[in-house]
Amino acid sequence: MRLVALVESESHVCCRYRLTAFRSALKAAGHTLDFRPIPQSLFGRAALGRDLTSYDAVILQRKLLPRWVTALLRRRVQRLIFDFDDAVWLRDSYSAKGFDDPKRSARFRATVEACDLVIAGNSYLAEEARKFVPADRVTVIPTCVDVAKYRVQEQETRTSGIRLVWVGSASTLQGLERFGPTLSAIGRAVPGTRLKLICDRFAEFPDLPVERCTWTEATEAAEIASADIGIGWVPDDPWSRGKCALKVLQYQTAGLPVVANPVGVQADFVRDGETGFRANSTDEWVHAIRVLAADAALRKRLGETAHRDVEAHYSVEAGAKLWIESLARFETVRMAG
Template identity: 85%
Template sequence: MRLVALVESESHVCCRYRLTAFHSALIAAGHILDFQPLPQSLFGRAALGRDLASYDAVILQRKLLPRWVVALLRRRVRRLIFDFDDAVWLRDSYSTKGFHDPKRAARFRATIQACDLVVAGNAYLAEEARKFVPANRITVIPTCVDVTKYHVREHTNHDSALRLVWVGSSSTLQGLERFGPTLSAIGRAVPGARLKLICDRFTEFPDLPVERCTWVEATEAAEIASADIGIGWVPDDPWSRGKCALKVLQYQAAGLPVVANPVGVQADFVRDGETGFRANSTDEWVRAIQALAADVGMRKRLGETARRDVETHYSVEAGARLWIESLARLGTTRMAG
């Protein structure tokens, strides 16, 4: 099948992890996957799809276009696929306007109804899509990581001070700043602990030293694997329940145990005493970090289990199989209107 993906940019994290990662596997299976940036101008959007008639399917990634643009695109292409990994029908956790946005909701509904296949990053997102189209048009393909890029942390008794790690962007760092009082409490309770921030912006937390590490794609995996415990905290709200918890998967791919609050898929990825610990209150967070700090064998055991989980369910190979199966089902049938 000849596929073309309409993306914000090929360097965008969603494109890299949800499409580019599967490029080689799709080619090996006999498919072709090209990429085109979404036009920003009114003229470009009015012409969207005119040059795509030779493709068997067009993948619209994440972007909610005006309804008239979606209608034009639908008429001009053979099949339309929508891939998304966030609760895009809502505003995000940090909006001052609240979560509900009628314009986004209307665009989301129009996009879902126009598509032959909807690829959701998790069950929460798929459930929202099922409000508007039959379940046979929807499939769940989680965000996946290339485990071959991650060396597994050895966790030896020779390790120096305990290193927590958090990876993200300046936008999601806002959430970690809300979590600051708990991080400070961890710093007071675990002598010598420090937090490695892998980001494009940095902040400080009283009582918990911060190691600043500027995010670079080429070194990200190695920087994560040099830490001891991954930190996964997000606000407990409708937007965060739609997140695909990429950072948790990255920690686990590196063989790190993870402590996270059980919001959205984090509750699936992090299992108490198996791959890490779930924690809500500050006391629960402190106890979880203290337990892992005191037992290097536990860190190693939980990290190894987490790595196996990623290899089995959330690796690029696993995600590619789901894409190939979904495309096979799509076949030559046009299901949308």
């Protein structure tokens, strides 16, 4: 099949992890994948789809277009696929207006109803889409990681200086700042602990030294792997339950044990005593970090199990297989017709 994806930009994290990563595997299976930016102007949106009629399917990634634009696009293209990895029908955790947004909700419903196939990043997102279309038009393909890019951490016994790591963007750093009092408590309770922040903006936390590491795509994997424990904290709210927990998968790919609060898919990725520890209260967080800081063998065992999980279920190879299986449905329908 000839595929074209309408994306915010090819450099956007969503495009890189959820589409570009699968391009080679799709090509090997006989598919091609091109990219086009989503037009911003009124004129560009009114013309959307006119030059895409030669493609077998158009993938609209994440963007909720005005309903009239979605309707025009639907009429002009052969097949339409919607791929999304956030609770896009809601405002985010940091909006002063609250989560509910009637305009977003209406656009989300119109988009889902217009599509031949909906690809959701997790089951929470898929269930929302299934409120509006038959269940068999919705499938889950998780955000996946290129395992080959990551060096697995060799855990070492340390008398002090355990290094936590958090990776994210300036927008998600807001969540970590809310978590600041617990981070400070960890710094006081586990002397020598440091926090490596891999980001494009930085924060400071009393009693917990911060190592600033400016994010780049080229160095991200190595910087994560040089730490000892990955941390994942998100607010427990409807928006966060839709997150696909990419940072947790990145830590696990690097062979790190993870401590995270059990919100959304973080509860699936982090299993107590197997791939890390779940923690809600400050006391639970302090206990988990203290236990892991004192036991390099435990960190190694949990990290190795986590790495195997990613290879089996969240690697680029695993995700590409799901994409190829999903696209095969179109061929089955064509032949049946």
